[in-house]
Amino acid sequence: MERLQNKVTLITGAGKGQGAYEAELFASEGAKVVLADVNLESCVEIQKKIESKGGHAISMSLDVTSESEWIKCVRRIQNTYNALHVLVNNAGIYSRIPIMDASTKEFQQIIDVNLKGVFLGTKHSIPLMKKSDFSSIINISSTAGLVGNQGGGAYGASKGGVRLFTKYTAIQHATDGIRANSVHPGPIDTDMIAENLSTKEGRASSISKIPLGRIGNSHDVAMAVLFLASDESSFVTGSEIVVDGGLTAQ
Template sequence: MSDRLTGKIALITGAAGGIGEATAELFAREGARVVITDITSARLEKLAERLEGEGAEVLVAELDVSSPTAWEAVVERTRERFGGLDVLVNVAGIVDWPGIEDTGQEAWDRVIAVNQTGTWLGMKAALPLLRASGNASIINTSSVLGLIGSGAAAAYQASKGAVRLLTKTAAVEYATRGVRVNSVHPGVIVTSMIKTILDEQGDRQPDIVRTPMRRAGRPAEIAGAMVFLASDESSFVTGAELVVDGGLTAH
């Protein structure tokens, strides 16, 4: 690798699988010291062992992103272990597929708590350390469903649309305070959650058919976008939407 993140300390949520895991792996290989978090630590320990075997410095922390006290504790552990923070990557998220009338209050509240409130809480808790860095980056994971409607997934789409604009307002607020804030918008990516849906669709796979490149993306392809936004290569990029969707939103 090219050591694009050497010297940077990065905190990544949702690192136990899919996009979060791929991002943690690539960040570590590009030279970052990484704090990997998820709701449970079992799979994180295996990831940490693998990355440490490759020479990376890793801190493992359980984190319920919907809990402000949990965020405060993880940020403090990061400060104690590494002395600061340069990059926050908000990946953790959940999905609920029903539309407006079929979405229950409990499901709605949970999706908003994790995807939307969790992103805000993460920024709020991490910003003192990020501002102290003087050259920091926040990367919030939205979705193509934060850009276009699907006719379903009401809570998920509402939360991802909110993440998009929360990112933009934070970018403006911190543009002269040493923190860039951008959002990444994945299309159909083969994670465990999406693979189940694609398998259920069988040969039809309408989500693939609607994608001009006629395939699903890989988590590693999202991780590459994350590295760009975390690195100094994107030093004049803030408030942007980096869409990685095989052309899905192009038509």
């Protein structure tokens, strides 16, 4: 039995990295996957890969900071499937600029994509998600939303906001049959942190802080997201899964 059989699943930031990996994995588990990203072409590439393996996917252009684009996106899902079972708020941008070097504009941009994007996605998806008996929202936060760091400020604030926003969503929509949980990856080998890992020293320094002794990958995160998306986690809501090789357990 496929773990997401016929579940309509919207993944933001699905054009590459973790979102793209989750899209392929979810399709292989029977989901009807809606790939959404500011970069539509990259979604179409992933869609073709999914279709070549017999899976189902469609692609949409979506800037998660735009309320009007969210409204259009959900309307299209309603017209196509008349259902939305799983929402993965995965789109995000990263910055290590320390507080004193960050401009107000840079701070706002990170909050807009990483936190306002999650608010808008949640707000506009819930009316359609409520129509199904069981739905699941998974918000991709970060270990940076759990503990502080030498680099960054806005990024941690946005991800910490996502952590708490998830719990409010879980409480306010439990009786609608909607679960909401956050996932907190540590360093994951995608383009997002490619610069940090580009030198031997940078990679070694990151690894030295991780008890399991390696950088994570998209598969590590996707397996946690898959559990939260599936009915296997039917009693799990308002919770957080940390996928960091033990980094924040210390």
